[in-house]
Every structure is written in C-alpha cells, then in structure tokens.
Amino acid sequence: MAIERDDLKEILATVATAGFEEFSLEIGDMKIRLTKQGGAAAVSPERGPAVAEAPAPSTESLVRQSDPVAPRSVPLESQDGLVAVTAPLLGTFYRAPAPDAPPFVEVGSLVEPDDTVCIIEVMKLMNNVRAGRRGRVARVCADNATLVEFGQTLVLIEPLP
Amino acid sequence: MRRVLVANRGEIAVRVIRACRALGLETVAVYSEADRGSLPTKLADRALCIGPPRSADSYLRSDAMVMAARGTGCDAIHPGYGFLAENPVFAEMCAKSGLIFVGPPPQVIRLMGDKIAARQFAAKLGVPVISGTEEALHSAEEAGAAAADVGYPVLLKAAAGGGGRGMRIVRAPGDLREAFERARAEAQAAFDDGRLYVERFIERARHVEVQVLADDRGACLHLGERDCSLQRRHQKLVEEAPCPVLSDALRRELLEAAVTLARESGYRSAGTIEFLVEPARTRYYFLEMNTRIQVEHPVTEMVTGVDLVAEQFRIAAGSGLSFTQDQIRVRGHSIECRVNAEAPDHGFRPSPGQITTWTAPEGEGLRVDTHCFEGYVVPPFYDSLLAKAIAFGADREGARTRLLNALGRFAVGGIETTIPFHQRVLVHLDFIESRIHTRWIEESFLSTEGGVS
Numbered sequence: 001m002a003i004e005r006d007d008l009k010e011i012l013a014t015v016a017t018a019g020f021e022e023f024s025l026e027i028g029d030m031k032i033r034l035t036k037q038g039g040a041a042a043v044s045p046e047r048g049p050a051v052a053e054a055p056a057p058s059t060e061s062l063v064r065q066s067d068p069v070a071p072r073s074v075p076l077e078s079q080d081g082l083v084a085v086t087a088p089l090l091g092t093f094y095r096a097p098a099p100d101a102p103p104f105v106e107v108g109s110l111v112e113p114d115d116t117v118c119i120i121e122v123m124k125l126m127n128n129v130r131a132g133r134r135g136r137v138a139r140v141c142a143d144n145a146t147l148v149e150f151g152q153t154l155v156l157i158e159p160l161p
Numbered sequence: 162m163r164r165v166l167v168a169n170r171g172e173i174a175v176r177v178i179r180a181c182r183a184l185g186l187e188t189v190a191v192y193s194e195a196d197r198g199s200l201p202t203k204l205a206d207r208a209l210c211i212g213p214p215r216s217a218d219s220y221l222r223s224d225a226m227v228m229a230a231r232g233t234g235c236d237a238i239h240p241g242y243g244f245l246a247e248n249p250v251f252a253e254m255c256a257k258s259g260l261i262f263v264g265p266p267p268q269v270i271r272l273m274g275d276k277i278a279a280r281q282f283a284a285k286l287g288v289p290v291i292s293g294t295e296e297a298l299h300s301a302e303e304a305g306a307a308a309a310d311v312g313y314p315v316l317l318k319a320a321a322g323g324g325g326r327g328m329r330i331v332r333a334p335g336d337l338r339e340a341f342e343r344a345r346a347e348a349q350a351a352f353d354d355g356r357l358y359v360e361r362f363i364e365r366a367r368h369v370e371v372q373v374l375a376d377d378r379g380a381c382l383h384l385g386e387r388d389c390s391l392q393r394r395h396q397k398l399v400e401e402a403p404c405p406v407l408s409d410a411l412r413r414e415l416l417e418a419a420v421t422l423a424r425e426s427g428y429r430s431a432g433t434i435e436f437l438v439e440p441a442r443t444r445y446y447f448l449e450m451n452t453r454i455q456v457e458h459p460v461t462e463m464v465t466g467v468d469l470v471a472e473q474f475r476i477a478a479g480s481g482l483s484f485t486q487d488q489i490r491v492r493g494h495s496i497e498c499r500v501n502a503e504a505p506d507h508g509f510r511p512s513p514g515q516i517t518t519w520t521a522p523e524g525e526g527l528r529v530d531t532h533c534f535e536g537y538v539v540p541p542f543y544d545s546l547l548a549k550a551i552a553f554g555a556d557r558e559g560a561r562t563r564l565l566n567a568l569g570r571f572a573v574g575g576i577e578t579t580i581p582f583h584q585r586v587l588v589h590l591d592f593i594e595s596r597i598h599t600r601w602i603e604e605s606f607l608s609t610e611g612g613v614s
Contacts, residue, residue: 090211090225092232123224147232149210150219151194 082138082156085129091122093148095140103144105155109137117155120148135159162237162261162478163187166230167201169241170220172532172546173454174201177239180470189233191226193219195540200532207233214542220244223251227258237261237477239470243544246453247274247323263477265430265452272426273450276322277358283447286425288418291437291446293360301341307359308337314362317344321352322449325395330362363437365598368392369404369445370435371419372461372469373428376476381424382486383416384465387457391586393509393602398579399586400457401496402464405557405595406442415445422450431458431473440598456499456549459530463495463553494557496564498583500531500571501545505582513541518574522567526553526560529571539576547578557595561587 087093095103095118105117111131118140120127135157142148164187167177174190178201181188190205195214202208209229212219219225223245230238238260240246246264249271255262264270273279277297284290292311297320298304308315308331317340319327327348329340341357349355367390375381388404389397407415419434433455435448458469467489475483503509519535531548533539539547550567554560565587568580586592589606 090209091228122228125224147209147228150212150225151210 082158083133083135084141084153085117085132085155085157087120087148087150087152087154088129089120089122089127090150091120091127091148093142093144093146093154094119094121094126095144105137105140107137107139110160111135111137111157118142129154131155131157133157133159134161162474164189164206164233164235164237165263165474166191166226166233166235166238166260167205167241168220168226168230168238168245169243170196170199170201170532170543172530172548173241173456175204175532176530177241177470178204180468180474181239183468184471184474186474189229189235191220191229193542195542199537200534209233214540216244216542223248223254226251227254227260230255230260231258235260237263237474239263239473240453242453242456247451249274261477263430263473265428265432269426269428270452273452275320276318276449277320277356279449280358280447282426283422286421288422288447289445291360291363291448294358297356297358298341301338304341304357304359305334305337308334311359311361314364316360316362317341317357318360319344319348319352319354320356320358321348321354323352326351327355327357328395363439363446365440365600367404367406367438367440367442367597368397368435368448368599369407369415369438370433370455371416372458373419373423373432373434374467374469374472374476374482375423375428375430375432376481377429377479378481380482380485381420381428382482382489383420384461384467384469384489385491386412386415387460389457390597390599391592391602392599393607395599397457397499398602399496399498399583399592400460401494401557401560402460403491403494404438405494407438408442411438411442411445418445418447422447426450428452430476431469456546457497459528459549459551460495460497463528463551464491464493465489466492493553493555494560495551495553496557496560497549497551498564498568498587499546499579500548500550500573500583501579502539502547502576503545503579504577505579507577509579511541511545512577513539513545514576515539516573516575518572520570520572521548522550522570524563524567526563527551527567528553547573550583558593561593 113131113133115131116128117131118129120129137155138158139156141153165181166189167174178188188205190201190208191211192199192202192208193212193214211225211229212222221244238255245251247270249267252262252267252270280290294307314330314332317329327344329344331337331340345355345357369386369388371386372384385402386404387400387402389400391399415436422434423432431454433451436445437448438445454470462469502512504512515538516533519533521529528551529548533547552560552564552567554563568584571580591597
C-alpha cells in the first residue's frame with residue numbers, strides 16, 4: 001500500500017481535528033509520527049480487552065492499519081467528516097437495551113464519548129458499544145437485530161468539539 | 162442439511178467448500194482481518210469477518226463461530242483441522258445451538274484428546290501400546306522412576322499432546338530432570354495442561370496411520386493406511402499410501418485394531434488412528450487417535466477414490482456411508498508433499514509475505530490443494546502450509562517420478578518454500594528404497610545433505 005500526497009493530507013487533517021496528542025502510523029517501510037505541541041503520549045496502540053474499555057474506534061482503526069495485511073475496506077472517516085463506530089466483535093446488533101425500550105440513540109442524538117450507542121450480543125452476552133467521541137449521530141448503518149461482522153460500521157457520528 | 166459454516170481458513174477451508182459445492186450445499190466462510198480477500202472468502206456463497214488476526218480472537222472463538230452460523234441460517238459447521246476441530250466444548254456448543262457439528266460426538270473427542278486415557282482405552286481392548294506409565298507423572302522423581310522401569314531411551318509426552326509440543330526424547334537419566342521441566346512448561350503453555358507421561362522410545366520406527374469412517378447406522382470401516390514417517394520435529398512433511406513396507410499380515414492386524422478402536426469408542430465421521438511400527442516390522446503400537454479430517458487425507462482419496470470430506474457430510478446429515486468395506490479397494494500408490502512457506506536452507510525459518518509468482522503444476526494423476534494465488538499475501542499469524550502437491554501412480558515409483566516432475570514445474574516467487582527440499586528428498590536413495598524412519602530427516606538427511614545435491 002503506497003501513500004499518496006492526498007492520503008497524507010487526509011491523515012494530517014484527521015489528526016488535527018481529533019482529540020489526541022500523539023499519533024503514529026506504519027505502512028510497510030514508511031513510518032509517520034506526529035505530536036501536537038507539548039503533547040504527551042495519549043493513545044495506546046494496544047487493543048482494549050473489553051468493549052467498554054476499548055479506545056476510541058477511529059484511533060484504534062487507524063493504528064490497526066499498520067498490520068502487514070490487506071487494508072480495511074470499511075472507510076473509517078468518510079469524506080464528509082463523519083466518524084464510524086465499528087463492531088468490536090461479530091454478533092447481533094441491537095439498538096435498544098430491551099425489545100420494548102427506546103433506542104440508545106436516534107439520528108440527531110448528541111453523544112458523549114462514554115455513551116452507549118448500541119449493543120452487540122454474542123451468545124447471550126451483551127456488549128455495550130460506546131460512541132468513543134463527542135458528537136451528533138448522523139446515521140445508523142445496521143438494521144436492528146441483525147448479524148454484524150467484526151469491524152462493520154454501525155453508527156456514523158459527526159464530531160463536535 | 163442445506164448451508165454449512167466453514168470454521169477454518171487456508172487450504173482446508175477451500176477443500177471443504179469444494180466438497181460442499183459437489184454436494185449442492187451452500188457455504189458461509191469466516192475470516193480474520195488478516196485473511197480478508199482470501200480464496201475461501203471468494204469461493205463461499207457468503208463471507209463474514211469474525212475478528213482480528215490473532216487466532217485466539219478469531220478462529221478459536223467458538224462463540225463467534227456459533228453466532229456466525231446461526232446469524233446466517235447455517236445448519237451445520239465443518240471445523241476442518243486444527244483450531245476448533247478437536248475441542249469437545251465447541252462440539253457440545255454446536256449441538257446445544259441446534260447446529261450439526263461435522264465430526265465425531267463430543268465424548269469421543271474428549272476421550273481421545275486425553276492421550277493417557279486413549280492409551281488406557283486401547284490397552285483395555287487388547288491393542289498393543291508402548292510400555293510406559295498408565296497415569297500422569299507429578300514430578301521429575303516420578304518420571305525418573307517410570308523411565309528406569311521402561312528403560313532408556315524414553316519419550317516424554319504431553320497428555321493433551323499434539324504437534325510434537327511437550328515432547329522430549331531422553332537418552333540418559335541425567336538428562337531427565339531438565340527435559341521433564343521443559344516439556345511440562347511447553348505443554349502447559351501450548352495446551353494449558355502440563356500433565357506428562359513417559360513411553361519407551363523406539364528408535365528407527367515408522368509412523369503408520371489408518372483412516373477410518375464410521376456412521377451412526379453401525380457401519381465402521383477402514384480405507385487402508387498411510388505412511389507418514391518423513392517428519393521434521395514431529396511435523397509431517399511427506400505422506401504416502403499405502404505403506405510401502407508392511408507385510409500383509411501386519412497390515413491386516415493394524416487395520417483390524419483401528420476398526421476395533423473406532424467402533425468401541427462409539428466413533429462417527431472420519432478419523433485416524435496412529436501407530437508406530439518397529440523397524441523389524443513385526444510389531445506395532447497404538448500412538449493416538451485424531452478425531453478430525455487430517456492434512457494428509459488426499460493420499461487416501463487418491464488410492465481409494467473416496468471423497469472423505471463428502472462422506473463426513475453424508476454421515477453428519479444422517480445419510481450413512483454410501484459403501485461397505487468390501488467395496489473399498491486400494492489401487493496404486495499416492496505421495497503427498499507439504500509445500501510450506503519456510504526456507505529449508507535456513508533452518509526452515511518461516512517465510513511469510515507476498516507471493517509474486519504462483520504457477521501450480523497440473524496434469525493427469527496430479528492434485529494440488531491450495532488457497533494460494535499470485536499476489537496473495539501469506540500472513541505471519543498462522544501455520545505455514547501453502548499447498549499440498551499430491552501424485553498418483555500405478556505403483557510407488559510411478560507416483561514418485563510424477564511428483565518429482567510436478568515439483569519441477571511448481572513455480573513460486575516472492576517467498577521461500579520447501580519445494581527444493583522435497584525435490585532433494587524424492588531423489589534420495591533412502592527414500593526411493595523407503596529405508597526411512599521418523600527421525601530420518603533430522604538424523605540422516607539434513608546432517609549429510611552437504612554431500613547430496
């Protein structure tokens with residue numbers, strides 16, 4: 001995978017608007033390391049052990065692109081500046097905590113990083129999926145009670161400062 | 162049975178998908194992020210990403226497999242080999258979720274998965290086992306006493322065994338303590354079970370295994386034997402069928418013992434019973450039973466004409482075997498070479514990366530099972546098997562020359578493979594005359610290779 005000038009621009013733009021202080025990316029032999037002025041390391045490249053503790057999806061996904069394998073097909077930051085919340089594991093997607101309860105979020109809902117946006121059920125185990133950033137829900141991309149794959153985009157969030 | 166989840170990757174996933182197609186079954190492939198765009202995901206009717214590259218987070222996730230199967234309307238799961246294939250808890254989980262596990266019942270997987278229990282089971286049926294301990298050893302002292310009993314050299318083995326891990330040859334009492342601690346640590350790390358037992362080590366023995374098939378209508382039969390004596394560090398590299406050195410009498414005994422073991426354990430599906438044959442070829446001993454389809458199953462298919470994976474599906478669907486023992490004929494000879502992404506001239510060091518050239522040989526009496534193609538990136542996370550090159554001949558020499566010829570036309574670029582190693586083995590006089598044993602590659606071939614080109 002070769003990095004073009006435009007790709008680099010997009011990466012820089014992403015990092016500039018994102019809430020972290022330090023960013024590193026490795027693709028093949030190329031390594032990029034960016035630090036905001038006075039910033040200390042704030043982003044860990046390790047995957048969180050559980051859904052609740054997982055780092056912000058956008059961060060995690062950018063880091064994961066350093067794997068020496070086929071690149072992800074799912075766009076994590078779409079061109080209109082929306083950020084994807086992706087499925088941390090394969091399972092059944094639920095928009096609400098119970099069948100008769102209102103959904104966690106609707107299009108237009110304001111979310112804080114720790115807000116649950118949906119649930120992924122795996123073998124009767126409910127895994128809360130958090131927004132991972134502050135913003136407004138722009139789109140819900142999966143149908144309720146359907147199977148979603150690992151890494152599939154579930155919700156798109158328009159980031160807010 | 163209508164739709165099958167293929168809970169594996171690589172060449173065996175491709176093999177299972179092809180069998181499903183032949184039977185008119187729909188397929189769902191699963192893949193880790195490292196296998197995105199791999200051949201099985203393209204061949205299957207549908208493909209799902211189940212997790213990140215690490216096996217523990219993807220191919221070993223039984224919950225994800227069951228979810229994927231149920232969420233896509235599958236009624237059966239084929240586990241292939243490795244990963245979840247011999248996990249009794251997974252087989253039980255499938256049954257509880259209303260899914261057909263294409264393999265044996267969980268209790269047989271559990272029995273045979275404990276190598277000590279399997280040994281006792283065989284001994285009880287009157288099948289010879291190598292003299293050794295009947296129970297797990299708790300300390301190096303216990304191991305020392307047991308080793309003195311059976312006599313050196315001895316082999317330390319893991320109760321949860323497999324793949325040569327937790328296995329150590331000990332030639333003198335002074336070496337036992339260190340070997341015991343190392344083997345125990347290795348077994349603990351690999352299987353989360355550090356139990357060891359000890360067996361007398363038989364020098365220059367051959368590894369001969371019997372393919373069995375059993376259904377739930379009472380049919381239990383064998384499809385002849387395979388010789389898998391060519392190994393490096395307990396990993397099979399070349400396999401053939403039939404075994405070129407068995408007398409008819411010993412072959413008959415071996416086959417009968419295998420069928421007895423399978424029948425008495427309540428076996429169902431395809432399975433393999435492994436034996437050790439002494440150099441004098443008058444005695445054989447039960448080693449273990451593998452409750453899955455094996456990597457080297459194609460050599461049996463070549464000489465019997467039976468599609469073993471298709472039979473696994475028929476048995477799992479309750480249709481029963483489509484033939485009887487009398488209808489099984491072993492004809493001709495077949496040899497298989499495992500083409501791995503390894504550098505044979507550099508201690509078989511793994512060689513992952515992008516395949517820039519890939520031309521697999523084709524021709525009559527030739528079969529190549531693979532998931533590779535030009536441009537494919539061999540990920541560093543899994544085993545190194547790229548392809549199995551399998552040749553059939555009217556006799557052993559016919560199969561050998563055909564395979565040698567085929568390997569010469571097997572062009573792989575971008576990564577290192579074991580093809581050159583196989584070419585040298587196939588022309589070695591010891592192989593041609595089949596004067597080989599399980600340690601021949603390490604003790605004889607690799608140590609004298611400087612003089613052989």
